Amino acid sequence: MMSNVRGIIIIALAFALAGCSLEAAIDPSSLIGLTPTLPPSKISSFDGLALGRTFKGYEPYGIFHLEKGSDGKLLAMTMPLGDSLGGSDRGILRIDPVLGTLEQKGSVSALQYILSPGSRSMGQDGRFYFAQEGKVYRISSDFSVVEEVLSISQNIGSMAVDSSSSVYFNVPYGAPLSSQRLYKWVAGAPVVFAKQADGVSDYLFSGTILKILIDNDNKIYAYDVRNTGSDYVTTMSRFSSSGVFEQSFPIGFAEYGGRTGFARDLNWDVDRSNIIAVGIPQSVSTSMVVPYKIAVYSKSGVLQSLHTTDVFFDGFMFPVSCVIGNEVFIGSAYGVFAYHLINHTTRWIGSAGTGSGEFAGFLGDGLNGAMGIDSHDNVYVADTANFRIQKFNSQGVYQSSIATGLNYPRGLTITKDDRVVYLDKDSQVSDSNHLVTLNSSLQVASTVTKPASENDDAWYDPKRIAINSLGHRYVVDLRSVSINGSPYILPVRIFDEAGTYVGKITLPDLGGSDVSMATDIFIDAEDSVWISKIHKIEKYDSNHNLVKVIDGFDYIVKFVLDKRGYLYVVDLNMTNLPASSVKIYDETGEFISKIDSATPGLGNDPLRVPVSVAVDSKYRIYVSDSTNRIRRFTPVTVEKDPQSGL
Structure with a gap:
């Protein structure tokens, strides 16, 4: 499971969807095509108002390796947006660890697949090494040269480089090399490195080697994990520089249910005197949000300190880490954050932030960054990874924050009497989700919790919400389920304010490119219910009869209507994500404008x-983007609308 946009796409498209039908007939004339041309007189522009932290020059999404460079800078490998689990333009970045600014960027065309953090290592020669399938490459310190170091016929799992640039590695499976042994590259060939204490017999590892570390004395530390079925056995084994076994000790984390959670990444502290282990509990699903844990061990395996951060796991199976000074830097789908081992504080680097008016986690658990605007044009933002909802006035000035404890705020809407209603996810309990209503003082007035089920009075993964004039809550559940081996598309469920189930909208299968999983919902002034799927937006009247379909989108993640009936759709371009846009339609369904990277004023x-x-x-348009910022754009100029004053 992955809790990011790639995960949603994979889950949604994994089923041969066969939805239910409604009795209402669908008029083919209601299908609206997209107008390919953009009338220049109707273009919106950036009006200068920006919320959030200043962009630091790199996309925060998809950090899958971090390392301290020889110059003390932070080196990161990123998965560029638009690169779906593979590609040829993965970037390597040099980042100032204090300011978070991008200092240099390179391209690593040889790197094609995401592997575990153990498959990359900073050499003591100042060059960055990484394994790719059966090869190891190294990159020059200025990122200009990528050269091959070694090649074997099997995939390489973990690797490390000592002070003489010798490479140590293991293979996760296959033959002729064994997955239970550790190898060193000598004179152009692999030789078994790890030996038993007698110096003769090979040392056989009982599990999979996830990380190899080398200290200042060229002693080798190999961390392996074995699944016994009922628990995990996690062992760090130390060998002399000549390969003779010296000691082994456990490195792991106590987790829910008393089992052992293994370290997902390990690295040295500043002077290579202690091992820093970063982990998450293993027994939980990756769709569950759980705290990162950081443990500091001596070289002999004595636990020095244990920390739990207030930044939570986002779906990356192998959170990556490195240490600079007293800070542990951890890469995630939300960006990079730093945990201070002495002060026990957390800060984001890059464009994410924890301060007032700063955001984190807009690209994370199923695409967040939900916004709502009340009758006074106050803006409320679900600041997901900071566990809060932030309020801004109509001038964009920060007003206050609504803490959600350790719960993840996702879907958010504002009632007609200006109360905030939102959905959140319990960070400690799998499939524990809540629908929360705040009163006029922004205090919790009611909380509704439902069991995880496909039954009507239940939900699995609620992320979008809308409210009609009767106060009924329409909840979109972004979870595809299977019943008796057949895919089942969850309906949009309807509850009253007290949480009592009152009905549902079963989504029809319209055929063609239709994917019948709802992605967002909006209810207009006439109580018509608008529901987006992957490629379509469907309009239902107040009796829930389907009356209109707008087709032709690539991947809809969010949409809204203004009081004129204009439709604003966040449409992701899945072949080129940076080319995604907010598409705008008038009340007749005619495409009239869009906001994208070429919008004037940016x-x-x-x-x-x-x-x-x-x-x-006032028809001003607020757009949040992948850099954890919100920017405001001028109204679309439409001369036929006298109410706009334009």
Whole structure:
């Protein structure tokens, strides 16, 4: 399971969807095509208002390796947006660890697949080494040269480099090399390195080697994990520089249910005197949000300290880490954050932040960054990874925060009497989700919790919500389930304010490119219910009869209507994510404009991947993007609308 946009796509498209039908007939004339041309007189522009932290020059999404460079800078490998689990333009970045600014960027065309953090290592010669299938490459310190170091006929799992640039590695499976042994590359060939204490017999590892570390004395530390069926056995084994076994000790984390969670990444502290282990509990599903844990061990396996961060696991199976000074830097789908081992504080680097008016986690658990605007044009933002909802006035000035404890706020809407209603996910309990209503003082007035089930009075993964004039809550569940081996598309469920189930909308299968999983919902002033799927937006009347379909989208993640009936759709371009846009339609369904990276006023700081959209009473458009920022754009100029004053 992955809790990011790639995970949603894979899950949604994995089923041969066969939805249910409604009695209402569908008029083919209601299918609306997209107009390919953009009338220049109707273009919106950036109006200068930006919320969030200043963009630091790199996309925060998809950090899958971190290392301390020889110059003390932070080196990161990223999965560029638009690169879906493979590709040829993965980037390597040099980042100032204090300011978070991008200092240099390179391209690593040889790297094609995401592997575990153990398959990359900073050499003591100042060059960065990484394994790719059966090869090991190294990159020059200025990122200009990538050269091959070794090649074998099997995939390489973990690897490390000593002070003389000798490479140590293991293979996860196959033959002729054994997955239970550790090898050293000598004179152009692999030789078994690890030996028993007698110096003669090979040392056989009982599990999979996830990480290899080398200290200042060229002693080798190999961390292996074995699944016994009922628990995990996690062992760090130390060998002399000549390969003779010296000691083994466990490195792991106590987790829920008393089992052992293994370290997902390990690295040295500043002077290579202690081992820093970063982990998450293993027994939980990757769709569950759980705390990162950081343990500091001596070289002999004595636990020095144990820490739990207030930043939570986002679906990356192998969170990557390195240590600079007293800070542990951890890469995630949300970006990079740093945990201070002495002060016990957490900060984001890059464009994410924890301060007032800063955001984190817009690209994370199923695309967040939900926004709502009240009758006074106050803006409320679900600041997901910071566990809060932030409020701004109509001038964009930060007003206050609504803490959600250790719960993840996702879907958010505002009632007609300006109460905030949102969905959140319990960070400690799998499939524990809540629907929360705040009163006028922004205090919790009610909380509704439902069991995880495909039954009507239940939900699995609620992420979107809308409210009609009766106060009924319409909840979109972003989970595809299977019943008796057949795919079942969850309906949009309807509850009253107290949480009592009152009905549902079963989504029809319209055929063609239709994917019948709802992705967002909006209810207009006439109580018509608008529901987006992957490629379509469907309009239902107040009796839930399907009356209109707008077709032709690539991947809809969010949409909203303004009081004129204009439709604003966040449409991801899945073949080129940076080319994604917010598409705008008038009340007749005619495509009239869009907001994207070329929108006037943005200058040299274009819009990155849009995530969410909201529109205020003056038709100003708020767009959040993948850099954890929100920017405001001018109303679309439409002369036929006298109410706009344009």
